[in-house]
Amino acid sequence: MANSILLTILEVILMPLVAFIVGLFMVLMMRKLAAKLQRRVGPPLFQPLYDIVKLYGKQTQISHGLIHDIGIIMAVGGYVAAEALLPVPGMDGIAAKGGLVTLAYLMMVPSLGLALGVGQCANPNGSIGISRALTAMLAYDIPFIIVIFGVAYHFGSTNLVSIIATQQAEGIAGWGISEMPILAIAGLFALHASLGKQPFEIYIAPAEIATGPMVEMGGKFLGGLFVMQTFQLYTASVLYVSLFLGGGENWVTFLIKCFAVLAIPVLIAYLFPRYRTEDLIRLVWKWPVMLALLGVAFVMN
Amino acid sequence: MRPENYQAVNHPPSHEYELNFGPNHPGIEGNYALKVKLQGDIVIEARADGGYLHRxxxxxxxxxxxxxxxxxxxxxxxxxxxxxxxxxxxxxxxLDDIKVPERAQWLRVLQLELSRIAAHLFTFGGHAATTGMYTPMYWGVTDRDLILDLFEELTGGRVYSIYNLPGGVRQDMPEGFLQRVTQTMDYIDGRLKDYDNLFFTNQIFIRRSKGVGVINQQQALEWGVTGPNLRACGLAFDVRRDDSYLIYDQLDFDIPTEDAGDAWARTLVRRMELVESIRIVRQVVQALPDIKGPVRTPIPNPLAWRVKAGDSYTRVESSKGELAYYIVSNGEEKPYRVHIRGPSSMHAVQVLEKLSVGCRLEDVAQTMFSLDACPPEVDR
Known part of the structure; x- marks a missing residue:
């Protein structure tokens, strides 16, 4: 019993670390793919890590106040907590005790944390950015929640460990994507929108609102957002793999699936401009929601 | 405070706020600023603020x-x-009645059109980036570099060539240069299809740029709009054809126009001009080997050169619009007065201020980039 508790504690500590390291490589892949499309060389292997180390090495001269500091901690903390609920090969953490609903809730925390932190900066660009980010969240969370509901209904559980086990027991034919293809497409839409990449990149928008939430961030605060990005990429892709691609049988297949899933929105992102806010909401509430509802209807039959 | 001195402060409605685009902002071209007042997402007041590059x-x-x-x-x-x-x-x-040799005139046209292609490639990238599309920006900069390579070979300088002097050009072209120009034109011609697929036919970009910053023909003429921005309003006016200079009257090229007068039309006109410029360059490449002679008419000792007294107004068609120099000489070693009529002074100040009002926040940067203004020219 004591051993099992110790093992769980160890996993809960290790899982965010693994997420951070894999997330760094995901950031690298994203930048490399962008560079390939844009006919550039792209950054070297450890550039994402160098960026974070450099930013954390900077001395903080000013703070916008306690809420600002807490906001960044919430933004990173939300994802760190989420990692303990995302099973990976060999480590389930507390996934069996949590569930999809808790995970979905934790994935909303970073946006709320950013809203708190950036709101205290009182920079209009930041405030507009956050208002756009929350609007975008309102848009993509609806298909996301419907997809989660559909998957949970299909597998009869909100427990990710058992969802993955069911898929793996039946092979590729039993994967979520084979049994619920419409939901899988809707889920990919929601995943892309949740990453905030083009054409859904309405809240960074450098030419419009001077990078929005990031406008008042520098040094450790910006470093915090960089760390958040690594977790964000990891969380979104691992969740998708867990719901639709049978999770990870081993680390090799797991990582291949995660990186392949992430490559889809990344490749699309660098070929499109961003939508206007209302176009984004119209699109996301139309197609992904319709697809998700259709997927749920199929699942419930 | 004595009651008679009390004056109620009129605060603007809480939904009105001010936002600065620039002087250090990704949505502004160079060191320039546009100060806007917004009501929600809509600009209700805009003031251009230059002077950051004033020399x-x-x-x-x-x-x-x-x-x-x-x-x-x-x-x-x-x-x-x-x-x-x-x-x-x-x-x-x-001013000084200097006759420029024919070969120098052809070389000048070659360089002018190459410069127009380079500038348009740069502009597409900038416009695309304001809508969040960065790939055309990198492509544009990379392809522009090929033209800068040609400039370096011809003049020794990549950006500032300092190649054209009163009397002609500094030197003739190196051996095999025309062949390399043809290769570069072939390459850029081939790349246009990629630009079309990625950028010019991108439905999200079209949706975002259509109907943004609309100028009608009458407004364009009243506001002093020139160049591609004027031609995007349906008026086929081009100094190269309508007040021809150098050897442009010997060349065969079209003046592309569009009718909508919006950001989309302006970008489309530039895209079509790119094809026309490539056409002109090809004609020059074909004609140049048969045009023999010097490339420069000797001028007096430049350090003691006194240009004849008088004044001259000369205009050319730059990639941004009509560019003119009004120079007054009193017969001294230096000009008495120089005035530059640059297209950006109109486009980036009064036109931008007017077009920004009623514009949405997300379209302000796009409006400026679609006008293709050049801030140092405003601050001249």
Missing amino acids: GFEKLMENRLWIQNIALVPRICVPDPVPMEVCYSLAVED
Whole structure:
């Protein structure tokens, strides 16, 4: 019993670390793919890590106040907590005790944390950015929640460990994507929108609102957002793999699936401009929601 | 405070706020600022704020020798510096009755059109980036570099070539240069299909740029709009054809126009002009080997050169619009007065201010980039 508790504690500590390291490589892949499309060389292997180390090495001269500091901690903390609920090969953490609903809730925390932190900066660009980010969240969370509901209904559980086990027991034919293809497409839409990449990149928008939430961030605060990005990429892709691609049988297949899933929105992102806010909401509430509802209807039959 | 001195402060409604685009902002071209007042997402007031690049080019020119100004003028418009050199040289040649050799005129046209292609490639990238699309920006910069390679080979300078002097050009082209120009044109011609697929036919970009910053033909004429921005309103006016200079009257090219007058139309006109410029370059490449002779008419000792007294107004068609130099000489070693009529002074100040009002926040940067203004030219 004591051993099992110790093992769980160890996993809960290790899982965010693994997420951070894999997330760094995901950031690298994203930048490399962008560079390939844009006919550039792209950054070297450890550039994402160098960026974070450099930013954390900077001395903080000013703070916008306690809420600002807490906001960044919430933004990173939300994802760190989420990692303990995302099973990976060999480590389930507390996934069996949590569930999809808790995970979905934790994935909303970073946006709320950013809203708190950036709101205290009182920079209009930041405030507009956050208002756009929350609007975008309102848009993509609806298909996301419907997809989660559909998957949970299909597998009869909100427990990710058992969802993955069911898929793996039946092979590729039993994967979520084979049994619920419409939901899988809707889920990919929601995943892309949740990453905030083009054409859904309405809240960074450098030419419009001077990078929005990031406008008042520098040094450790910006470093915090960089760390958040690594977790964000990891969380979104691992969740998708867990719901639709049978999770990870081993680390090799797991990582291949995660990186392949992430490559889809990344490749699309660098070929499109961003939508206007209302176009984004119209699109996301139309197609992904319709697809998700259709997927749920199929699942419930 | 005594009651009679009390004045209620009129606060603006809480939903109105101010936002600065620039002078250090990804949505502004260069060191320039647009201060906007918004009501929600809609701009209700806009004020252009220049001066961040002010070096006083016009005044500086009055204190330099005629020949020294050649090194100064390209700096007035970094993305398209060649028309600055050519226009200044044409004005000085007009003042001093200098006849430019034919070969030099063809070389000038070659360089002018290459510069137009480079500037348009740069502009597409900038416009795309304002809508969040960065790939055309990298492509544009990379392809523009091929033209800068040609400039380096021809003139020794990549951006500021300082190649055109009163009397002609500094030197003839190196051996095999025309072949390399043809190769580059073939490459860029081939790349246009990629640009079309990625950018010009991108439905999200079209949706975002159509109906943004609309100018009708009458407004365009009243506000002093020129160049591709004027032609995007349906008026086929181009100095190269309508007040021809150098050897443009011997060349076969079309003046592309669009009718909508919006950001989309302006970008489309530039896209079509790119094809026309490539066409002109090909004609020059074909004709140049048969045009023999010097590339420069000798001028007096440049350090003691006194240009004849008089005044001259000379205009050329730059990639941004109509560019003109009004130069007054009192027969001294330096110009008495130089005035530059740059297209950006109109486009980036009064036109941008007017178009921004009623515009949405997300379209402000796009409006400016679609006008293709050049801030140092505003601050000249």
